Amino acid sequence: MRIEQLKLTSFRNISQAEIPFTHGINLLIGNNAQGKTNIIEAIFCLALSTSFRTSKEAELIQYEKPKATVFANVETKFGNQQIAIGFEPKHKTLEINLEPIKRVQDFIGCVKVVLFTPDELRLIKDGPEIRREFLDRDISQLSPVYYHCLMQYQKVLSQRNKLLKFEKNIQSLQQQLEVWDAQLAHYASRIIITRRKFISKLSVSKFFKESHIMRPNETLSMEYVGFGGNSAQEIEEHMRKSLQVNLQKDIELGYTSIGPHRDDIKFFIGKEDAKIFASQGQQRSIILSLKLAEMEVFFNEIGEYPILILDDVFSELDSKRQKALYDILQNFQTIITGTSLKFKPKTSYTQIKIKNGAIHSIKQM
Ligand SMILES: Nc1ncnc2c1ncn2[C@@H]1O[C@H](COP(=O)(O)OP(=O)(O)O)[C@@H](O)[C@H]1O
Ligand SMILES: [Mg+2]
Structure with a gap:
């Protein structure tokens, strides 16, 4: 898949x-604060209908303007598609081939991207939120069902948390929780099993397994840490019991802790936990391997490569890696x-130069 025009x-x-x-390869070159990441952000919005930089979408609209629009002509294996997203202060519009799209899940993934930003360099060492985000971003693009389950899960979770905080009558609380817990466990099991499958696909990718950071007799591996169970049903059962x-503890905390x-x-x-042992250089290598593995898994799933975006991370790589990467990126x-x-x-x-929010030059090299 590729964007022909943005x-x-x-x-x-x-x-x-x-x-x-x-x-x-498209090189987007410009000094700091000229608009490079803004362009990347726009492409990301086409893929996931939201930004990776802000949850306040009104920020995407240029100061003093009523509306921001992003349009792309996208070449896919199913032919040419026109994808558009518009942001107004209080709502957004989604379009595929000039048809308005009502449900976000019908829009997400029409453009598919694998994104590597400096933020993701924290993927190994930071808290788990960034790792869950990475999973959710990728899998949502591949599976509208997953995205739907995720949204439903978040809705039910927030209802459950409200109850935990505000329902002081324990009997009434238990009664109401029965319904919510059943739903929560249902969606949770679908989310967990899909995440686990995705991770096992990434782990067997040659880019991940044969990552060049490994010493002889070592392998790079990854593992999902969550409820066990061999099937969605088993996970669902396990989760329901654990909620009880x-x-x-959850009442005391005022939120759902599992x-x-x-x-x-x-x-x-x-056998070493990368969170504890990986050096800066190793972290960079693991994430780069992961990104390439993501490309491969997307290809295996949908029969074409997504668009790879490396925002401000390429120049940090040593020259040997940059050269090796260029070969793959073709x-x-x-x-x-x-x-x-x-x-x-x-x-x-292609070399695109950007200055002050405007395209300065485009050259085929
Ligand atoms: N809503 C907005 N309207 C106008 N300018 C904005 C808006 N949001 C951010 N900017 C400007 O965009 C610039 C940052 O662009 P960015 O793409 O992050 O730069 P870089 O080229 O370093 O990646 C800053 O100058 C910032 O003030
Ligand atoms: Mg930037």
Whole structure:
């Protein structure tokens, strides 16, 4: 899959831009604060209907403008598709081939992206939230059912948490929780089993297994940390029981302390927990391997590669890795941003220069 043309209007600092991207490598070059990440953010909005930088979507609209729009002509294996998203202060509009789309789940994943930003360098060492986010982003693009379960789970969870906080009559609480807990366990089991499957697919990818950070006799591996069970049914049962067992604790806390909203992923180098042992360089390598593994899993799932976006992370890699990566990146559409790139690809690529929110030049090299 690839974006052939991206059109932005009043999106952050970009008043108006039309960018023709090519297959293979696209270098988006510009000084700091010129609008590189804004362009990446716009593409991400096409994929997931939301930003990765803010939950306040009104921020996406250019100062003093009524509406921001993002439009892309996307070449997919099913043919050409026109995908558009518009942000107004209080609502957004979604469109596929000029048809308005009502349900977000029918929109998500029409454009598919794998994103690597400096924030994701924290993926190994930071708290679990960023790892869950990574899973949810990827799987939601691949499975509307997963996205639906996730949204339902979050709704039920917030209802349950409200009850825990405000229902002081224990009998009434228990009665009401029965209904909510059954629903929560149902959606949780679907989320957990899908996440686990996704992780096991990533783990067997050659990019992940044969990552060059490994010493002889070592393997890179990852594991989902959440409720066990061999089937969705078993997980559901397990979760329902645990919700009961943890009820007193949850009442004291005022929120639900177990479930996929608390789960995590563990990375291992050999038998060692990467969270404790991985050096800066190793973390970078693991995440890069992970990104390439994501590309492979997407390809295996949908029969075409998503768009790979490397925002401000490429220039941090050593020259050997940059060169090795360029070879791999020829195979799909990649957008790399940076202030300047020391090593340019040997094969053809497109270079787009951005200055002050405007496209300054586009060159085929
Ligand atoms: N809603 C907005 N309207 C106008 N400008 C904005 C808006 N949101 C952010 N900006 C501007 O966008 C610029 C940052 O762009 P960004 O894409 O993050 O830069 P970089 O090229 O470093 O990735 C900043 O100058 C910021 O003030
Ligand atoms: Mg940036």
